[in-house]
Every structure is written in structure tokens, then in C-alpha cells.
Amino acid sequence: MTATVIKFYQTGTHTVGNRLLDPSQRSVQADMRRTNSLNSGHRACQGCGEALGARYAIDAAMQACDNQLIAANATGCLEVFSTPYPETSWQIPWIHSLFGNTAAVATGIAAALRVKGRSEVRVVAQGGDGGTTDIGFGCLSGMFERNDDVLYICYDNEAYMNTGVQRSSATPGAARTATTPAVGPAPGNVFGQGKSLPLIAMAHEIPYVATAIVSELRDLEAKVRRAMEIRGARYIHVFVPCPLGWGTRSDQTIAIARLAKETGIFPVIEAEHGELTAVSKIRKQRPVEDYLKPQRRFAHLFSPAVNTAAIAQIQALADRNIRRFGLVDAAAAAGAE
Amino acid sequence: MEKPFAITLDVGSSLANKTGSWRTYRPRYGDRLPPCNNACPAGENIQGWLYHAESGDYEQAWRVLTQDNPMPAVMGRVCYHPCESKCNRGELDQSVGINSVERFLGDQAIKLGWKFAPPATASGKRVLVVGAGPSGLSAAYHLARLGHQVTIHEAGPLAGGMMRFGIPKYRLPRDVLEAEVQRILDLGVTLELNTKVENIEASMQAGGFDAAFLAVGAHIAKRAYIPAGGAAKLLDAMQVLRGMEDEEKPMLGRRVVVYGGGNTALDVARTAKRLGATDAIIVYRRTREKMPAHDFEVEEALQEGILIKWLSTIKNMSDEGTLTVERMELDATGFPQPTGEFETLEADSLVLALGQDVDLSLLNGVPGLEVEGGVVQVGPNMMTGRPGIFAGGDMVPSERTVTVGIGHGKKAARNIDAWLRGEVYTPAPKHELATFEKLNTWYYEDAPKTVQPTLDLIRRQSSFDEVVGGLNETNALFEARRCLSCGNCFECDNCYGVCPDNAVIKLGPGMRFEFNFDYCKGCGICSAECPCGAITMVPENA
Ligand SMILES: Cc1cc2nc3c(=O)[nH]c(=O)nc-3n(C[C@H](O)[C@H](O)[C@H](O)COP(=O)(O)OP(=O)(O)OC[C@H]3O[C@@H](n4cnc5c(N)ncnc54)[C@H](O)[C@@H]3O)c2cc1C
Ligand SMILES: Cc1ncc(C[n+]2csc(CCOP(=O)(O)OP(=O)(O)O)c2C)c(N)n1
Ligand code: SF4
Ligand code: SF4
Ligand code: SF4
Ligand SMILES: [Mg+2]
Numbered sequence: 001m002t003a004t005v006i007k008f009y010q011t012g013t014h015t016v017g018n019r020l021l022d023p024s025q026r027s028v029q030a031d032m033r034r035t036n037s038l039n040s041g042h043r044a045c046q047g048c049g050e051a052l053g054a055r056y057a058i059d060a061a062m063q064a065c066d067n068q069l070i071a072a073n074a075t076g077c078l079e080v081f082s083t084p085y086p087e088t089s090w091q092i093p094w095i096h097s098l099f100g101n102t103a104a105v106a107t108g109i110a111a112a113l114r115v116k117g118r119s120e121v122r123v124v125a126q127g128g129d130g131g132t133t134d135i136g137f138g139c140l141s142g143m144f145e146r147n148d149d150v151l152y153i154c155y156d157n158e159a160y161m162n163t164g165v166q167r168s169s170a171t172p173g174a175a176r177t178a179t180t181p182a183v184g185p186a187p188g189n190v191f192g193q194g195k196s197l198p199l200i201a202m203a204h205e206i207p208y209v210a211t212a213i214v215s216e217l218r219d220l221e222a223k224v225r226r227a228m229e230i231r232g233a234r235y236i237h238v239f240v241p242c243p244l245g246w247g248t249r250s251d252q253t254i255a256i257a258r259l260a261k262e263t264g265i266f267p268v269i270e271a272e273h274g275e276l277t278a279v280s281k282i283r284k285q286r287p288v289e290d291y292l293k294p295q296r297r298f299a300h301l302f303s304p305a306v307n308t309a310a311i312a313q314i315q316a317l318a319d320r321n322i323r324r325f326g327l328v329d330a331a332a333a334a335g336a337e
Numbered sequence: 338m339e340k341p342f343a344i345t346l347d348v349g350s351s352l353a354n355k356t357g358s359w360r361t362y363r364p365r366y367g368d369r370l371p372p373c374n375n376a377c378p379a380g381e382n383i384q385g386w387l388y389h390a391e392s393g394d395y396e397q398a399w400r401v402l403t404q405d406n407p408m409p410a411v412m413g414r415v416c417y418h419p420c421e422s423k424c425n426r427g428e429l430d431q432s433v434g435i436n437s438v439e440r441f442l443g444d445q446a447i448k449l450g451w452k453f454a455p456p457a458t459a460s461g462k463r464v465l466v467v468g469a470g471p472s473g474l475s476a477a478y479h480l481a482r483l484g485h486q487v488t489i490h491e492a493g494p495l496a497g498g499m500m501r502f503g504i505p506k507y508r509l510p511r512d513v514l515e516a517e518v519q520r521i522l523d524l525g526v527t528l529e530l531n532t533k534v535e536n537i538e539a540s541m542q543a544g545g546f547d548a549a550f551l552a553v554g555a556h557i558a559k560r561a562y563i564p565a566g567g568a569a570k571l572l573d574a575m576q577v578l579r580g581m582e583d584e585e586k587p588m589l590g591r592r593v594v595v596y597g598g599g600n601t602a603l604d605v606a607r608t609a610k611r612l613g614a615t616d617a618i619i620v621y622r623r624t625r626e627k628m629p630a631h632d633f634e635v636e637e638a639l640q641e642g643i644l645i646k647w648l649s650t651i652k653n654m655s656d657e658g659t660l661t662v663e664r665m666e667l668d669a670t671g672f673p674q675p676t677g678e679f680e681t682l683e684a685d686s687l688v689l690a691l692g693q694d695v696d697l698s699l700l701n702g703v704p705g706l707e708v709e710g711g712v713v714q715v716g717p718n719m720m721t722g723r724p725g726i727f728a729g730g731d732m733v734p735s736e737r738t739v740t741v742g743i744g745h746g747k748k749a750a751r752n753i754d755a756w757l758r759g760e761v762y763t764p765a766p767k768h769e770l771a772t773f774e775k776l777n778t779w780y781y782e783d784a785p786k787t788v789q790p791t792l793d794l795i796r797r798q799s800s801f802d803e804v805v806g807g808l809n810e811t812n813a814l815f816e817a818r819r820c821l822s823c824g825n826c827f828e829c830d831n832c833y834g835v836c837p838d839n840a841v842i843k844l845g846p847g848m849r850f851e852f853n854f855d856y857c858k859g860c861g862i863c864s865a866e867c868p869c870g871a872i873t874m875v876p877e878n879a
Contacts, residue, residue, distance in 0.1 A: 010391060010818040010827070012782035015868065017830025019846065020392060020818070029834035032843050040839045040856035041351030046359065047860035051837040086346035087353060217834060243860075251861030251874070254835060258779065 003218040013218045027217050028060050035062040035091060042089040044081040047250030049240035049257065050155045053214045054078055054126065057153050057238060060221040062092060064228035065122045070113075072106040074127025074136055075099035077162040078155060100135035102127045103143040106150040114149075122228065123149065129156040129170035133197050144204035147232040151224075154197060154235070157242035165245040169194045172265075173317075174310045175297045177245070182300035191313055198269070201235040205274035208234040213268055214241070215258035219280055223270060239266045247296020259291040264318035267325045279325045288315045356838065360859035362874045364832075364852055369771035369824025369870060373420035373435060378736070379406040379475075379744040383420055383435055384825050390438055390817035391827075396451060398817075399442045403453065406743055407478040408471065408517045410447055411500060413440020414509050414805070416740045417631055425773045425823050431786040434808075434816045441813040447516045453524055458484040462757045465490065465546040467534045467699065470498020471739045472552035472730030474521055475746025476753075480550075481524040483754045488544065489526060492533035495582070498554050499731075500739060502579040505604050506801040507611065534699045537726065548725045548753050551700075551713070552742065555693040555731040561596070563687075566656030574605045574690035581608060590685020592616045594660060596651055597690030598628045603635065605688050606643045610798055618682065619645045622665050622673045637804065641797050648673060651687070658684045695732045710734070718762065719749035727753055771824025775870030780829070784819050787812045826850070826871040832863035 006013045009020045017030030028034050037058040044051040062069050070093045073079045079096050082089040097105040106125035113121050125143075127136060132154040143150055159177050160166040167177045173191035176182040180189040201209040207230045212220035220238065227234040241248060241256040248256050260266040261280070265288060268280035289311060292298040301307045322328050340347075371384040382401060389398035402409050413436055424432035445451075462485045466473045469491035477487045495501055496518045500509060522528055534540045534553075541549055558573035565571050570590070574597070580587040593609040595602045598621035606617040619638075621628060624647050628635065639645070650673070652661040660682040665673035694711050705722035707714040712734050719727045729745025731737045755762035790806035791797075797804055808816060826849050833841045833850060840857035841850055864872040 008782050008784055008815070008818065010782065010820070010822075011780050011829055011868065014780040014782065015829035015831050016834030017828070019828040026830070027834065030830040032845065036839050038839075039351055040853065041354035041356055042838070043351075043354065043356065044837060046858040047862055048837050052835065052862075055837070055839070082351070086344075087349040087351045089351035249861075250858075251865040253837075253860075253862055254866050 003216075003222040016217055028063050028221050029056060029217060035059045035067065037062055037090060037092050038082060039089045039091050041087070042082045043084065044077065045242075045244045045250070047243045047253045048077075048081075049214050049242060049253045050078055050128070050157055050161075051081070052253065053155050053220075053238045053240040056214065056217055056220050057126075057212075057224050057236065058092065058124065060224035061122070061124055061151065061228055064225045065120070067092075068121045069093070069124060070109055070121060071095070071124045071126060072097050072102050072109060074102035074125075074131035075162070076128035076131050076160075077157075078126065078128065080162050099131050101139050102131060102136055103139040103150070103152055106152070107143050107146070107148040110149045122151070124151045124153060126153040126155065128161065129154060129158060130160040130166075130168040132156075133169045133195060141200075141204070144201060144206050144233045144235070147206060149231050149233070151227050151234045151236065154237045155240045156237055157240050157245060159242075159245050161242050161245045170197070172314075174301060174307075174314065176300060177297070187300045188297070198235070198237045198271075201237075202271045202274050202276075204233070206233040206235060207231075208272055209237075210235075210270045211237045211239065211266070211268050213239040213257045213261050213266060215254045215261065216268065216280065219268065226270075245297070247299070248294055252294060256291070256294065259286060262286045263288045263291045264322040264327055265291055265314070267321045267327060269325055276325070279327055281329050282322070282327045285328060288318050355855045357840070357853075357855045357857050360854075360857060361877050362859040362861060363854065363857065363877050364859070364861070364864050365873050365875050366826065366850065366852075366871060367873055368768055368826070369775065370768040371771050371823040371825065372423040372425055373433075373823075375767075375770060376419045376423040377744075378419065378738065378740040379412070380747060381405045381420075384820065384822055386442070387433070387435070387438065387817050387820040388822065388825070388827065390442065390813065391820065393814055395442055395445050395813075396449075399446050399451060402439065402442060405747060407453070407475060407521055408443070408743065409439045410443025410513045410517055411471075411509060412740065412743070413437065413443050413807075414513070414803075415500070415504055417738060419740075425771070425776060426819060426821055428773045429778055429781065429821075430783065433819045433821075434786050434789070437787065437789050437808050438813050438817050441808045441810075443517070444513075444807055447513065453478075453482070453520060455524065456482050456484045459486070460484040460757065462486065462547045463488070463545060464753060464757075465541055465544055465549040466552065467537065467540075467549065468492075468498060468552040468554060468730070469496035469518075469528060470552055470554050470730060470742060471500055472554075472742030472746045473498070473550065474518060475743040476550040476552065476729065476750045477526045477746075478521045478524065479747050479750030480753060481521075481526050483750065485754065485757070487526045488546075489528045490532040490534050490540065491528060491530050492553075494531055496528060496530070498552075502582060503575075503601070503604070505578065505581065505608050507607070507797070507804050508604075510803050536701065537699050538703060547757055549727065550746070550749050550753060551721075551726065551728040551732065552730040552746065553696065553699065553732050555695045555737065557694040557696050558689065559691040559694060561689060561691055563651055563653060563689075565654040565687075568656040569654045569658055570686035571654065572686060572688045574601045574688055575693065577605050577608065577688055586612060589614060589688070592658075592683055592685045593618070593688065594651075594682060594684040594686070595619045595688045595690055597621065597692070598623060598630060599690060599692065600630045600634055601692075602690035603630050603638045603643070605690050607638055607641055609688070610641055610643060611801055617643050618684075619643060620649045620651055620660075620662060620682075621645060621647055622650045624648060624667065627671065640794060646682075650675070652679070654684070654687055658686075660684055660687065693731075697732070718752040718756075719745060720752065720756070725756070768824070771870050776821060776823065777866055777868050777870070778821070780831070780866075780868040781821055784815070786819070787816045822869045824870050826867075827869060829868055831866050831868060832872060835862050835866045837862065
């Protein structure tokens with residue numbers, strides 16, 4: 001993990017701050033002077049993981065570049081809930097692109113800054129999973145391939161939420177969406193489709209790729225900081241639960257994210273130039289049911305009858321992640337026996 | 338102003354959009370009662386003083402602690418720490434070593450000479466305290482701090498009560514006790530030793546006292562009828578333990594049998610061992626599970642080579658010191674029944690440790706007093722049936738521990754204070770309990786309990802050196818930081834960080850947080866992610 005791990009101060013680095021820690025060891029979010037780049041009054045749903053993840057990431061980026069930041073934002077919830085004309089929640093220079101061209105817009109901004117000799121001003125592009133993995137994929141791949149000096153942040157809530165929860169290529173197997181209803185012999189989204197953008201980004205061998213999760217703020221901030229130290233194309237994929245689309249309680253947003261990591265469903269990793277450099281280990285491994293059960297988009301797996309086959313399939317995917325990325329420490333695994 | 342193409346309005350901030358109106362539930366900061374505090378018989382604010390110890394401010398920790406209990410160095414050694422049995426951390430790994438940190442703070446205070454702040458005001462009222470045991474000392478301390486003039490009448494030659502004439506030195510070194518007693522006296526409390534109160538009303542009248550607190554303890558050893566030859570050496574536990582404070586230590590011989598199953602029996606047997614007994618045997622009529630003594634004390638005694646004969650009663654003792662012992666059997670109700678099977682045991686002395694009764698003679702003739710089961714009855718305000726006379730500790734219905742005695746002393750002092758002003762003391766209402774389910778324990782780092790050092794066995798069997806050692810500054814800090822701060826904000830900044838709507842206002846170090854209800858949508862994340870359960874969601878229009 002990139003984040004400094006403080007072994008013991010009552011809570012170590014698990015909490016946002018900690019009055020016992022030296023301020024330099026607390027998170028950006030603990031700081032009363034944080035940018036609050038996404039200010040109050042935005043119209044995101046109660047408990048929105050995307051609103052939270054975006055503020056976490058952009059506040060960290062702002063701190064890392066001395067507030068010299070411009071953001072391009074794809075169409076999607078993050079844009080719609082933050083900027084209904086003529087108001088905006090953004091407290092940074094921010095531009096709304098189209099749904100599919102954010103990476104290209106950001107590339108253009110970076111090019112303009114280069115021409116103007118303003119190398120201290122940094123560029124971020126951000127969008128949802130739909131805008132990233134589907135419609136914006138071509139522009140993004142180009143941005144990677146040309147190694148444009150842009151940090152692209154994808155907020156993955158696993159569907160097209162802004163338009164009413166349609167499936168995207170980031171929607172997991174079995175999940176119910178408006179376009180993958182829970183009917184028929186294989187209810188919900190089909191297994192075996194979709195794509196992993198972090199792995200695709202790694203295949204471009206760009207300088208930096210990372211995944212992060214709203215339940216691990218310290219890790220998320222450290223990754224943004226690391227990304228900001230690097231020039232060229234960088235990609236961070238942030239897992240952001242969506243209470244509306246997933247059918248979860250609004251107070252469970254962070255808890256669900258935590259479960260995604262602790263079950264192995266969402267691997268939290270880091271890579272440079274195509275090589276895996278770090279993984280965030282599972283602290284207390286849990287079965288995938290613990291993650292699935294609180295989500296109404298998976299309710300059909302548990303009633304009227306328990307769909308053991310589908311659950312086993314999801315467990316197998318989690319186990320594969322654990323194996324593939326080494327998410328469980330040998331010692332921790334032995335302890336869990 | 339010239340506007341860009343296709344723009345008619347200036348850019349505004351979303352702050353104009355009061356999303357707080359969406360709310361159906363609202364978060365509320367509120368301290369809950371930590372289970373440790375709730376379990377402490379002396380009513381200590383444990384979480385409160387650990388909070389200061391966590392930041393290394395030991396003096397402030399000690400000051401918060403001593404608001405309730407004036408004797409942390411003693412408590413840190415002899416208290417049976419019911420707080421730790423209730424500590425929420427026990428459900429996570431092991432309970433916080435509250436008692437060991439308390440001892441550290443007490444020792445630190447002695448080492449560095451910390452003193453109590455003198456009382457701010459003088460009430461002009463005089464209160465008589467009878468007995469300088471823990472309960473009397475505690476009452477004297479609290480009364481003095483409330484501005485009253487306190488005189489203690491103590492029958493014995495030294496202060497401390499059972500802390501001096503009961504609890505052995507290897508558990509409570511006397512210099513520790515003396516330092517903490519002296520600090521109480523330094524508040525201006527008058528201690529009159531060798532002053533037995535024979536008649537409470539006469540003493541009050543003679544001294545012109547406005548009220549009295551009685552804490553004479555329970556000192557009369559209970560006897561069992563055991564036929565014994567004239568030459569047999571038959572003693573009671575109180576004689577032996579009290580005798581340990583004299584120049585001439587009690588002569589018990591090589592083979593010592595102790596009869597009883599409480600902590601006192603263990604203390605006597607362990608004392609006998611240290612005095613040179615080769616065999617120190619406890620005879621008890623029930624099983625280990627039924628023994629009133631605490632498990633850790635039984636364990637320590639066994640380590641030191643004390644033998645325990647379970648399910649046995651002593652029938653008689655011959656001149657030569659032969660004991661006849663009958664084996665018992667528990668019946669269906671768990672009560673021991675004789676079996677008619679006998680054996681013998683050789684002993685140089687037999688010590689009876691069968692509990693103590695209260696000497697109530699000082700109360701003879703006091704009207705309105707109620708005595709039941711050998712102890713004085715008191716109301717919830719610790720007052721006896723006689724207005725102005727309060728009582729606490731072992732002489733009233735209680736669990737008979739130092740801690741309970743200290744708690745009674747505090748409670749009585751607060752009620753005496755109100756009574757002297759013609760008022761009624763009403764304790765602050767208790768907060769809702771911070772149960773384990775209210776915590777989000779994900780956030781706490783794993784940390785096993787610090788083990789206190791113990792003296793090596795040889796010295797434990799031959800000397801009265803203290804058995805259990807204290808923590809040092811480093812591990813005391815570590816131990817304090819194991820506290821989960823149940824129910825009470827410890828400024829982890831989680832709520833401030835996790836709100837998707839920036840609706841938590843951080844007020845700065847030591848000042849905690851507030852909600853901005855213009856924008857709080859009531860999602861409940863802050864409440865769910867508060868590690869210690871300090872935020873409750875309540876319906877918006879409640
Ligand atoms: C051997 C032994 C070990 C114990 N170990 C522990 C332990 O480890 N932890 C624990 O919590 N508890 C322990 N206890 C219990 C604890 O000591 C008592 O519950 C506690 O001391 C009671 O406090 P008190 O103030 O009511 O009475 P005491 O401590 O008994 O003090 C009463 C005082 O009043 C004085 N007095 C009596 N009559 C008069 C009078 N008429 N006039 C003036 N003064 C008078 C006495 O001399 C005495 O000093 C132990 C008890 C014994 C016997
Ligand atoms: C070219 C184009 N097609 C469709 C849309 C409608 N549209 C707006 S946002 C959106 C989905 C956004 O999904 P995602 O990128 O995952 O972001 P989320 O809202 O889930 O955060 C769609 C389909 C559009 N704006 N432009
Ligand atoms: S963790 Fe701390 S506050 Fe909670 S019960 Fe234990 S000592 Fe008390
Ligand atoms: S997290 Fe924010 S919006 Fe949600 S209940 Fe708490 S203060 Fe309100
Ligand atoms: S989340 Fe942390 S800072 Fe907020 S109330 Fe709870 S303990 Fe205090
Ligand atoms: Mg989406």
C-alpha cells in the first residue's frame with residue numbers, strides 16, 4: 001500500500017484523522033483547510049459514494065499541486081448533480097465536456113497549458129464508469145497511448161446511474177439493472193462479459209494505474225498524491241457505491257465499499273508502467289454473501305430461493321482476485337482459520 | 338458585465354441550494370455512557386481519564402480520575418476491577434488494562450508529588466467521619482473538597498482500615514497507602530487516631546458536628562464451633578493479618594491450615610507461606626467454581642504452592658494439632674452435604690477465615706436506626722434512619738470491597754453536602770449505555786493487552802515484596818490508547834471526513850464538531866462510521 005501505515009495510535013491510520021497523530025500524518029480530509037472542491041448544496045442522493053469519492057480525490061489532487069488544477073468532467077451523475085445551470089458546487093476550475101470525450105478535452109487542456117508554458121497547472125479528467133469504460137473508451141485509450149499529461153479518474157458505480165441505472169461494461173454478473181432485469185433462468189446481468197479498465201490501462205503501460213475505494217481514504221489520497229508526482233497519462237479507478245442504483249441503505253455506502261474489498265470482489269492495487277507494484281491486503285476476509293446480501297440489486301440471489309450457483313460464481317471471481325493479486329497475507333489467512 | 342456566448346446568468350454557488358430540506362432523519366452528537374464507567378463502584382469517569390492518558394497528559398488524567406476516587410495508587414493494586422469485565426474491548430481482543438493504567442497514574446502522582454487543589458470555599462459546617470478505612474477517607478476527601486471541615490475519629494493506631502490491617506503488604510505496599518492517605522489529610526482533614534467512638538450521638542455533641550459519616554467496617558471475625566483441645570493453636574484471620582502490622586509477627590508454625598474460601602483465606606495462607614510455613618493448606622467446603630475468592634488470586638496462591646482441599650469441612654482439632662476433616666458432596670442445589678467419610682490433617686495452627694461481622698456498639702440507643710442481617714440500613718442517599726447520620730462501606734449492605742467503600746464515601750459526601758444546605762442531592766441523569774453494537778470497531782488497530790510483570794516465585798514465597806509490578810510510561814501510554822473511547826467523541830475526524838455533503842463542521846482541537854443542517858441530507862454515514870458510537874440518528878420531526 002502507498003499509504004503510510006501507522007501501527008498503533010488507538011486507530012492507526014484507519015480513521016480520517018486522529019487527534020494523537022501529528023497533523024502531517026492525518027488525511028487531507030481531516031484538515032480544516034481542505035479545498036472542499038465539491039461543495040455543499042450539490043444534488044447527489046443521500047449517501048452518494050461518487051460525491052464522496054470525488055471530493056476525496058480532487059481535494060487530494062488540489063493539495064498535491066498547490067491548488068493549480070483544472071478538471072474536465074464527463075456527463076453523468078457527478079456532472080449533473082454538481083452543476084445545474086447557473087449554480088455549481090465545484091470550487092476549482094472545472095469544465096463539462098460531453099459524455100464520451102472527457103479524456104480528449106483534458107488532453108486539449110494539457111496541450112494548451114504546454115503551449116502557454118504553464119507546466120505548474122495540472123489537469124484531471126473525471127467521469128463515471130459508463131463515460132469511461134463504454135462511450136469514452138476510445139478517447140481514453142488514445143490519451144493513454146499518447147501518454148498525455150492527464151490524470152484520469154473514473155468513479156465506478158457499476159452502471160449508468162444518471163439516466164436510471166442501465167447496465168455498463170462495468171456492471172457485475174447477476175446485478176439487476178434497468179436493462180438487465182432479474183428474470184429468466186439467468187437473472188440479472190450475464191456473467192463473463194464486461195471489462196476491467198484498470199487492467200486495460202496497465203496493458204497500455206502508462207506510468208501509473210491504481211484502484212481505490214471510498215472506504216480506504218488514506219490509501220486513496222496516497223494514490224492521488226503519487227499520481228500527481230508523475231507526468232504523463234495516469235489512471236485511477238475509484239469504487240463508489242451507489243445507494244440508489246444498488247439498493248443499499250444510505251448510511252451503508254462506506255460499509256459496502258469496505259465489504260467489496262474485504263471479500264476480494266474489488267481488488268485495491270497499484271501499478272507503474274504496466275507492472276503491479278502494490279496491493280492493499282484484505283484485513284478480515286469475508287464471504288461474498290456478506291457483500292451481496294445488503295444490496296437489492298442482488299436480492300434475487302437470496303429469494304425466493306438461494307441461487308447457490310450464482311453466488312458460487314461470484315465467490316470464484318473474488319477468489320480469483322485474491323489469488324491473482326495476492327490479496328490475503330499468508331499470516332492473516334492462517335489466523336482466520 | 339459582458340457574458341460569454343449563450344450565457345445569460347452569472348455563475349452561482351450550490352450553497353444557494355439548501356439540500357438539508359431533504360432530510361427525514363438527523364444526526365445528533367451525544368455522549369453515551371461507557372460500560373466501564375457504568376461498572377465502576379467508585380463511579381470513576383474511566384473513559385474520561387484514559388482520554389487524557391492517551392495523549393500523555395498523565396497529570397490531567399490523574400486529576401480527572403481523582404474527581405471521583407482519591408486513591409488511584411491503592412485502587413490500581415487492590416481493586417477487583419469490575420470495569421474491565423465490562424470493557425467493550427473485551428469483545429474485540431482483551432479488555433483495556435484500566436486497573437494497571439490507574440496504578441501507573443497513582444504511582445506517577447506519588448513520584449511527582451501531585452497535590453489536590455485546596456477547596457475553593459469554606460462552608461463553616463463540621464462533619465465527623467468515624468473510621469479511617471477507604472470509605473471514611475473517601476467521604477472525608479469529598480467533603481473537604483466541598484468546603485466542609487472534616488474530622489476523622491479512628492479507633493486504631495494508624496489510618497487505612499482493612500487496607501492496612503487486612504490486605505497484605507505483598508499486594509499493597511504501605512508507603513503507597515500512606516502517601517495517598519497523607520494527600521487527603523493535606524486538604525485540611527483532621528485525623529484523630531486511637532479515638533474509638535463509643536457513642537455516636539455523644540461524640541457528635543461533644544465535637545459540635547453538624548453531620549456524621551460512619552464507616553467502621555466489619556472487623557469481628559466470625560467463628561465456627563470447632564471443638565479444640567486446650568493446647569491447640571486456633572486463631573482467626575483478623576488476628577493474623579492485624580498482627581502482621583506489629584513488630585512481633587504471628588507465630589503460625591510450619592503446617593498452617595486456613596479454613597474458609599474467600600479472599601481473606603487466600604491472603605492468610607499466602608502470608609503464612611511467606612512467614613515460613615512449609616505447608617499452607619486451605620480447607621474449603623465447596624468447589625473452586627463456588628469459591629467467593631477471585632480466580633486470579635486463587636491462581637497466584639496455587640503458583641506460590643498453597644494447597645487447597647476442596648469439598649471439606651473441619652470437625653475438630655486435637656491437642657496435638659490433628660484435624661479431623663470430613664469430605665463433602667454437593668447436592669442438587671449446589672449445597673455441600675456431609676458424606677461421613679473422614680480423614681486427618683496435621684497442623685501447627687488453624688486459622689479461621691469465615692468472614693466478619695460489624696461492631697455496631699457505637700450506635701446503641703440511637704433512635705430511628707434500622708439494622709438488618711447485622712448491617713445498618715441506609716437510604717439511596719446513604720443516610721441511616723437517623724437524620725444527619727450517614728453510613729457506608731462494609732457496615733452497610735454491600736459487596737464489601739475497597740472500591741464500593743470509596744464509592745459510598747463519595748455518594749454520602751454529596752448527599753451530606755446537600756443535606757447540610759437543606760437541599761436534596763440529585764445525581765445527573767445517566768446517558769444511554771454505549772454497548773458493543775453501537776461501535777464501529779473496524780477503525781481500531783489490533784493491539785493485545787499489556788501484561789504486567791510479576792515477581793519471581795522464590796521471592797514471592799519468602800518475602801513480602803509486591804507481587805505484581807506496574808507499567809512504565811511507554812506501556813501505560815500503549816495501554817491507555819487501547820481504549821475505544823466508547824460512546825464519547827475522541828476526535829478521529831471520521832464524521833468530518835465521510836460526509837458526502839460537507840455538512841460536518843470541525844470546530845478545532847478539543848472543541849469537537851457540529852452539523853450544518855442547511856446541507857445535511859440525513860444519510861447517516863457519519864453515524865455509521867463513527868468508531869465509538871457518539872452519533873445517533875433521530876427522526877427529523879421528533
Ligand atoms: C484480608 C482482606 C483482604 C481484602 N482484600 C481486598 C482487595 O484486595 N480488594 C478490595 O476491594 N477489597 C478487599 N477487602 C475488603 C476491603 O478491605 C473492605 O471492604 C474495605 O476495607 C471496607 O472499607 P470500610 O471503610 O468500610 O471499612 P474498614 O476498611 O474496615 O475501615 C474501618 C475503620 O474504622 C475503624 N473503626 C471501627 N470501629 C470504630 C469506632 N467505633 N470508632 C472509630 N473507628 C472505628 C477501624 O479501626 C477501621 O480503621 C479485603 C478484606 C480483607 C479482610
Ligand atoms: C452521447 C450521449 N449518450 C447518452 C447520454 C445520456 N447520458 C448522460 S449520463 C449517462 C450515463 C452516465 O453513466 P456513468 O458514466 O456511469 O456515470 P454515473 O451517472 O453512473 O455516475 C447517459 C447515458 C449523453 N449525455 N450523451
Ligand atoms: S474501551 Fe475504553 S471506554 Fe470502552 S469500556 Fe473499555 S476502557 Fe471503557
Ligand atoms: S454524513 Fe453528512 S449528510 Fe449524512 S447524516 Fe451525517 S452530516 Fe448529514
Ligand atoms: S466520528 Fe470521530 S470525530 Fe466524529 S463524533 Fe465520532 S469519534 Fe468524534
Ligand atoms: Mg456509473
